[in-house]
Amino acid sequence: MQDTITKPLLKWYGENKRVLPWREKKNPYEIWVSEIMLQQTRVEAVKPFYERFMRELPNVAALAVCPEEKLLKLWEGLGYYNRVRNMQKAAQKIMEVYDGVFPADYEALKGLPGIGNYTAGAVASIAFCIPVPAVDGNVLRVMARLREDGEDILKQSVKNRVEAELTEIMPAEDPGAFNQAMMDLGAMVCLPNGAPKCEVCPLFDQCLAGQHQTWTEYPFKKSAKPRRIEDRTVLLFLDGAHTAVRKRPKKGLLAGLYEFPNFDGVLSEQEALEEAEKFGVTPLHIQALPPYKHIFSHVEWHITGYAIKIAGNDVEQEGEEKAGLIFADAKTAAERYAIPSAFAEYAKYTDLERA
């Protein structure tokens, strides 16, 4: 039973595997960084972030002591920002508890912040040749189709069962290749949307969904709860040289990142001007900006934007803080502060008055 899957799979992998930056080397740090970035994130999206991150922070020691602002800039636009904060906590733990050496142990890896079953399996198998499975969305899809298993793949019980099944058939020689082969198969052949390429699949002969052409039914996922919609109003303060940003709270959505001042609900021009005055600036003119819809996983922001020209003498110096706002040159702000996409959308209007 084992060979009917592993043999053709590994043969296919040897001939078709993708060339990826993190596959060139096998040191645990490089594997780990790639796996964290790849959580819920497509390979093509990760590539440029990975190259830059490895250049700036080439080892555990460098990551452990990196200032948070720099860390967030390196992650800016990648999303799920707790990933990088957890990664730094893990780096610090490795320095302190493991004397700077990555633990070559599955359970020890799972004990590091941000490393769950999947990532522990991936790092253990790829970097340390430990025969443990790495079950991600690709693997769950491949397995559901192979078995025509209609259970909800989001259920923990299903993940546990798939892990157990794979543990039985894992080859001891190169478990990393086996795990990556399953994932490459899911990403390149057993496609999530549209028709899978069953005609080139090395596992077609043992795939029930392939044989019965029932692949549209697998994997099954309980439909997600609809996102709630929130109205927000963003204010872009402009005095000809500066714009205003502020740091978001330490917890919750986009924690610790920077934003343009914004408010719950849809503010009228009058209300926006009143809010502006509370910051101690003198609004001279207000202009509506194009509305923008930003979609997160579980919430959707419908954003109303205003550009508000303020008196030039409101801001006396670069980087000045005033009522919780940081006034800075737009270009400087972009270089210094991590601004997530929802707000970066409005950064393109910072030179509005010069137009």
Place this chain on the structure above:
DNA sequence: AAATCGGGGAC
């Protein structure tokens, strides 16, 4: 078990 946490590409 359900909710939270980003962003973007493919259809």
Place this chain on the structure above:
DNA sequence: GTCCCAGATTT
């Protein structure tokens, strides 16, 4: 619009 991506953590 929908789906889903080399998921983990908190509630």
